[in-house]
Amino acid sequence: MARRPLPRILSNGSAQLARSRELARTAADSATDVLHPLITITRGLRRLASAGRRRWVDTPKDRRGALLFGVAAVLLAVALAPYGPLLAVVALMAAAAWHGRDRTPAVPAGPAPGQLQRLKSLYEALVPYFAASDDPEPLYARGGDWGKVFSEYEFDGDGRLTHLLISYPAYFTDAEPASRARIEHLLGAKCGRGREYHFSWDEEANQLTVRVLAPLPTDIAAQPFVTAPGETVLGFTDPTRVQRTLPLTHGAHGEERTDVPPVVWRTGVRSTEPHLLAVGQPGSGTSTLLRSIALQALHHGDVVIVDGGGTGEYACLTGRDGVLAVECALSGAVTSLEWAAAETERRLAAASKAHQAGDPPPEDTRRPLWLLLDRPSVFTHLAAADDGGTDPQALLVAPLRHGRAANVTVVVAEQFDGLDALAAPVRQHTRTRVVLGPATAEQLEAVLGAPPHTTPVDQMPPGRGYARLGTGPVHRLQVPATPDPYDDATSEAHRQAVLDLLPPRTTPADEEPGPVPEAVRLDKAATEKVAAAAGLAPEAEVSEPAAPEGAAVAESSS
Numbered sequence: 001m002a003r004r005p006l007p008r009i010l011s012n013g014s015a016q017l018a019r020s021r022e023l024a025r026t027a028a029d030s031a032t033d034v035l036h037p038l039i040t041i042t043r044g045l046r047r048l049a050s051a052g053r054r055r056w057v058d059t060p061k062d063r064r065g066a067l068l069f070g071v072a073a074v075l076l077a078v079a080l081a082p083y084g085p086l087l088a089v090v091a092l093m094a095a096a097a098w099h100g101r102d103r104t105p106a107v108p109a110g111p112a113p114g115q116l117q118r119l120k121s122l123y124e125a126l127v128p129y130f131a132a133s134d135d136p137e138p139l140y141a142r143g144g145d146w147g148k149v150f151s152e153y154e155f156d157g158d159g160r161l162t163h164l165l166i167s168y169p170a171y172f173t174d175a176e177p178a179s180r181a182r183i184e185h186l187l188g189a190k191c192g193r194g195r196e197y198h199f200s201w202d203e204e205a206n207q208l209t210v211r212v213l214a215p216l217p218t219d220i221a222a223q224p225f226v227t228a229p230g231e232t233v234l235g236f237t238d239p240t241r242v243q244r245t246l247p248l249t250h251g252a253h254g255e256e257r258t259d260v261p262p263v264v265w266r267t268g269v270r271s272t273e274p275h276l277l278a279v280g281q282p283g284s285g286t287s288t289l290l291r292s293i294a295l296q297a298l299h300h301g302d303v304v305i306v307d308g309g310g311t312g313e314y315a316c317l318t319g320r321d322g323v324l325a326v327e328c329a330l331s332g333a334v335t336s337l338e339w340a341a342a343e344t345e346r347r348l349a350a351a352s353k354a355h356q357a358g359d360p361p362p363e364d365t366r367r368p369l370w371l372l373l374d375r376p377s378v379f380t381h382l383a384a385a386d387d388g389g390t391d392p393q394a395l396l397v398a399p400l401r402h403g404r405a406a407n408v409t410v411v412v413a414e415q416f417d418g419l420d421a422l423a424a425p426v427r428q429h430t431r432t433r434v435v436l437g438p439a440t441a442e443q444l445e446a447v448l449g450a451p452p453h454t455t456p457v458d459q460m461p462p463g464r465g466y467a468r469l470g471t472g473p474v475h476r477l478q479v480p481a482t483p484d485p486y487d488d489a490t491s492e493a494h495r496q497a498v499l500d501l502l503p504p505r506t507t508p509a510d511e512e513p514g515p516v517p518e519a520v521r522l523d524k525a526a527t528e529k530v531a532a533a534a535g536l537a538p539e540a541e542v543s544e545p546a547a548p549e550g551a552a553v554a555e556s557s558s
Ligand SMILES: Nc1ncnc2c1ncn2[C@@H]1O[C@H](COP(=O)(O)OP(=O)(O)OP(=O)(O)O)[C@@H](O)[C@H]1O
Pocket: 218, 280, 281, 282, 283, 284, 285, 286, 287, 288, 289, 309, 311, 313, 462, 463, 464, 478, 479, 480, 481, 482, 483, 484, 489
């Protein structure tokens, strides 16, 4: 069957359209070239006129007459002078041309020579990772065109890259973490060490965006944070993934004000990750994080602290309103956690009775109770050494499992080498995770459950690390400086910031335990261990769970 020819408009209409568009564009370009001097002079006249108007408006009313007279005299002189009007017009045009010139700074045509060298070497470094020998049109090839793959780039004043958009071939295995990690490692090294980079992979468009992250602020001290009940600020992060900001003071004496994106952890009945595990090397700042959490928790709740480190880092909290116990010894830890387990069950039973009766949960089940455990693995080892000794972690099962409904929150801080000693329920129920201080990629992934999207930094300041709430994104984190105010090395401003946040003391002055020298504390722990080994009864016994409000301070650190 013979094919009917396509209608004319369909066969060559679009070609004609394109040709006319091209003609119109050329005509417009030529017109712009011809009219350019006219456009410049018009713009200049407009600018001169508006400058004259401004001058007139700025002149005080009593001097306007003199100004008008001056202008009229000049005009008269010009009009009477030979060739005056002609010279005046020429001068005016020259002034207009000068003022009307285009003042937008010329955009550099491309990168400076040093920057070009960096881009070229980065391209060459990526070739082995992104090239395939059987690709007929390779994006990456030795001596290839870097301009095709780096569509956006920015440099800082020192000529180092701060932003880069990289295109890569579709066959690159960007869904595999190992492949991504190789590229991220290479880019981190080639773009300059000592800075942190954020990588954002767009698998659909086959593009990778690299951004340099500004360092997180390290001079933010503990302070009252503007949060709702049930919210705890773990620290501060980048604005990339967190939209909310907190108004804060910072600087050596808290003299500056700033808005910083926080990592906010929600606890309580509606929380999906009601317990927290913080891990780090010794000295990485996990105790500081626990202290920061305790100071925030004390606004609305009660706190029990179990300190396996035994260095008295929580002594400042002893005897304060809402602090039910600060335990540094195994027997005290067991006693307090037995009480906490019983209290959790009591709260559950009371709440369920109220539900059945159609009443709201009783008031004494709603006040948040916080169990903060620093290095519980130490007590686990001590309990194992004591034949038949109770492991405090075993007492955490009820608070961990039912804490959400009973308003009981468990926070555990542990060092990397003590992670193996953590009980299964602790690992299973602590779904908010924090890693502070230096950590390998494997350690980060093991604790957080996902790798961070940023390169590790060479020098980790104390309190710096990563946080992940449940299955959410991994955030960079800087914990607010919340030092032990009894530590001599603490700066006066930070010490005062913590002292200002401490609740008033509830223990009478003569019973106040006060800060205890480390040697005494350790002696006591050792004595108890021996006593327990000899089958002696623990020194403090709490059989009934006391009501949290106004509860006596269970003190084992004095
Ligand atoms: N967020 C922070 N900001 C400023 N300094 C911090 C921060 N966190 C910790 N530090 C400082 O780092 C040091 C160690 O902190 P911290 O005692 O909290 O670490 P740790 O992990 O508990 O170590 P350890 O278990 O050995 O005591 C302290 O001198 C503390 O002041």
